[in-house]
Amino acid sequence: MLKAHAKIMRLVEVAGEVTGRKKLHKMVYIAKKLQVDFDERFEFHMYGPYSEELTLRVDELCSLGMLDETKESKGAIELYRYKLNEDGREFLQYHNVDIGYGDRLISRMNQENSRFLELVSTVLYFEHLPYEQMKSKVFTLKSMQKYTEEEIQKALAFMDELRDMIKQ
Amino acid sequence: MQEPQLLSEEKVFKDPVHRYVHVREKLIWDLINAREFQRLRRIRQLGTSYLTFHGGEHSRFNHSLGVYEIMRRILETFEGRVQLSREEKLLCLCAALLHDVGHGPFSHTFEKVFRFDHEEWTRKILTGDTEINRILRSVGEHFPQKVAEVVGKTYENKLIVSLISSQIDADRMDYLLRDAYYTGVNYGNFDIERILRVMRPHEDGVVFKFSGMHAVEDYIMSRYQMYWQVYFHPVTRSAEVILCKIFQRARQLYDSGYIFEQEPRHYLPFFRGEITLADYLMLDENVAFYYMGQWRMEKDPILSDLCARFMDRNLFQYVEYNPRDFINLEEIKKLFLEAGIDPAYYVEVDSTSDLPYDFYRPGEEQERIPIMLRMSSGELIELSRKSEIVQAISGKRRFDHKLYFPYDKLMSLPEDAAGLIRERLGVMEDA
Numbered sequence: 001m002l003k004a005h006a007k008i009m010r011l012v013e014v015a016g017e018v019t020g021r022k023k024l025h026k027m028v029y030i031a032k033k034l035q036v037d038f039d040e041r042f043e044f045h046m047y048g049p050y051s052e053e054l055t056l057r058v059d060e061l062c063s064l065g066m067l068d069e070t071k072e073s074k075g076a077i078e079l080y081r082y083k084l085n086e087d088g089r090e091f092l093q094y095h096n097v098d099i100g101y102g103d104r105l106i107s108r109m110n111q112e113n114s115r116f117l118e119l120v121s122t123v124l125y126f127e128h129l130p131y132e133q134m135k136s137k138v139f140t141l142k143s144m145q146k147y148t149e150e151e152i153q154k155a156l157a158f159m160d161e162l163r164d165m166i167k168q
Numbered sequence: 169m170q171e172p173q174l175l176s177e178e179k180v181f182k183d184p185v186h187r188y189v190h191v192r193e194k195l196i197w198d199l200i201n202a203r204e205f206q207r208l209r210r211i212r213q214l215g216t217s218y219l220t221f222h223g224g225e226h227s228r229f230n231h232s233l234g235v236y237e238i239m240r241r242i243l244e245t246f247e248g249r250v251q252l253s254r255e256e257k258l259l260c261l262c263a264a265l266l267h268d269v270g271h272g273p274f275s276h277t278f279e280k281v282f283r284f285d286h287e288e289w290t291r292k293i294l295t296g297d298t299e300i301n302r303i304l305r306s307v308g309e310h311f312p313q314k315v316a317e318v319v320g321k322t323y324e325n326k327l328i329v330s331l332i333s334s335q336i337d338a339d340r341m342d343y344l345l346r347d348a349y350y351t352g353v354n355y356g357n358f359d360i361e362r363i364l365r366v367m368r369p370h371e372d373g374v375v376f377k378f379s380g381m382h383a384v385e386d387y388i389m390s391r392y393q394m395y396w397q398v399y400f401h402p403v404t405r406s407a408e409v410i411l412c413k414i415f416q417r418a419r420q421l422y423d424s425g426y427i428f429e430q431e432p433r434h435y436l437p438f439f440r441g442e443i444t445l446a447d448y449l450m451l452d453e454n455v456a457f458y459y460m461g462q463w464r465m466e467k468d469p470i471l472s473d474l475c476a477r478f479m480d481r482n483l484f485q486y487v488e489y490n491p492r493d494f495i496n497l498e499e500i501k502k503l504f505l506e507a508g509i510d511p512a513y514y515v516e517v518d519s520t521s522d523l524p525y526d527f528y529r530p531g532e533e534q535e536r537i538p539i540m541l542r543m544s545s546g547e548l549i550e551l552s553r554k555s556e557i558v559q560a561i562s563g564k565r566r567f568d569h570k571l572y573f574p575y576d577k578l579m580s581l582p583e584d585a586a587g588l589i590r591e592r593l594g595v596m597e598d599a
Binding site for chain 1: 492
């Protein structure tokens with residue numbers, strides 16, 4: 001019953017504000033990979049794991065007036081910010097949404113920038129591969145981002161940190 | 169790479185959409201005959217749409233052969249225009265043929281309830297212990313992984329990936345034409361011959377000669393029409409809602425220790441969340457229908473009723489729903505509960521949305537690669553800048569929300585209870 005929508009709103013509520021569409025996608029993907037109960041299906045796109053369903057749901061929530069979207073120009077880049085408004089908060093009160101430890105993960109992830117979360121989600125996407133193959137995938141598919149091996153190590157450490165947070 | 173063999177003579181499949189599907193490579197022939205590919209004959213391409221459009225009974229097997237045939241023809245068009253090795257051509261053909269091999273019965277609903285992704289199963293079928301994997305390995309040890317990467321859109325050659333997955337690709341072109349043909353609707357048609365003739369490889373993707381723009385316009389419009397007229401048809405969605413409730417109920421019963429008259433052996437791994445590849449491959453629509461037939465005889469009245477509804481096409485009625493009206497929805501659910509009808513299984517809001525075509529917006533982090541037209545000067549221009557028709561629907565999201573409920577159950581309630589619910593739903597007595 002619109003629970004999928006409510007979970008996205010819960011994420012934005014916990015984060016306070018999410019800066020960037022890409023960041024939102026990566027946060028949901030990473031949380032989902034860590035067994036937080038999000039509904040959206042992801043595929044690998046230009047910027048890593050991406051969900052068409054999530055894009056449409058966020059647009060829908062904005063058009064319904066339950067999520068505020070503001071757009072600002074940052075040089076050549078257009079940046080979108082998402083915030084829950086009063087109507088959205090009221091909607092959430094009527095939808096019993098509990099994403100458990102997802103709250104903690106979201107708060108932590110929101111402290112990172114979208115470039116780093118793009119790397120973390122890409123590393124997670126290829127976690128079934130041996131380390132060298134995963135690294136090669138990151139370097140090949142993300143050549144524009146020019147990630148270093150040191151950053152990959154940081155991404156792996158970040159995932160360990162998130163996994164530790166689940167156990168707490 | 170080992171040199172793959174050609175068949176002694178070309179094999180053909182008669183096909184209502186492409187007239188013939190041509191197979192020359194022994195590798196492709198063997199893949200079609202593999203157990204995991206034959207399973208696709210038992211999975212409908214359009215899920216529950218056959219309950220709305222009775223012709224829509226075609227399978228994922230038909231569609232997969234169609235995507236393969238389109239890819240084969242694209243490669244013919246590309247001959248001499250782009251350098252693809254023999255292995256890369258085989259990679260394109262195999263990925264086209266096998267892109268849907270991980271689909272299960274009523275995929276969309278099934279994946280929603282049991283929380284998995286068919287793409288993950290596609291990868292496992294391609295790289296795991298399967299007949300398909302053994303056949304692919306005859307090309308080379310890493311070939312199955314490469315096919316999985318193309319299907320998963322993580323292969324390094326973006327041109328090859330774009331042929332299977334982009335805003336205009338072999339997969340979409342086949343399903344639009346095929347679904348239109350089998351459902352009997354007119355609006356899914358477009359001139360694929362023309363599109364294939366004007367398609368050109370260009371760096372990381374494909375572009376279309378400007379002279380073929382009208383055929384591309386037709387494709388975009390047919391996609392738009394098919395989504396709203398066929399794929400998102402409210403009756404089809406009603407059947408999906410019921411199917412979803414059947415799986416939810418069966419799982420809930422299992423979790424609560426209910427003893428089924430006949431143990432649902434095929435579903436146990438899904439209820440337990442411990443699914444092996446062998447378990448997954450055992451499941452098809454024949455199995456799903458078998459259990460629905462069994463479950464309609466179960467003593468649990470909800471499971472039994474839902475299965476009977478699905479099999480007899482006694483679907484839920486619907487009304488338009490505004491998601492901002494959630495307080496009213498809570499009241500409706502409360503009234504249903506008071507009347508002895510469990511709203512968890514008999515009241516549902518279904519939302520659907522679509523973005524028919526997305527154009528390029530400078531500076532934005534967008535994920536859809538726009539369709540580019542190649543002018544006679546060689547300049548590339550994005551489709552919606554040249555086509556007013558496409559421009560009219562570009563970047564436009566459309567949403568639809570419906571509230572589903574069993575009208576017959578409502579009518580069987582005492583008049584005062586039924587009247588209150590009808591009033592809340594905004595339906596007349598003879599709806």
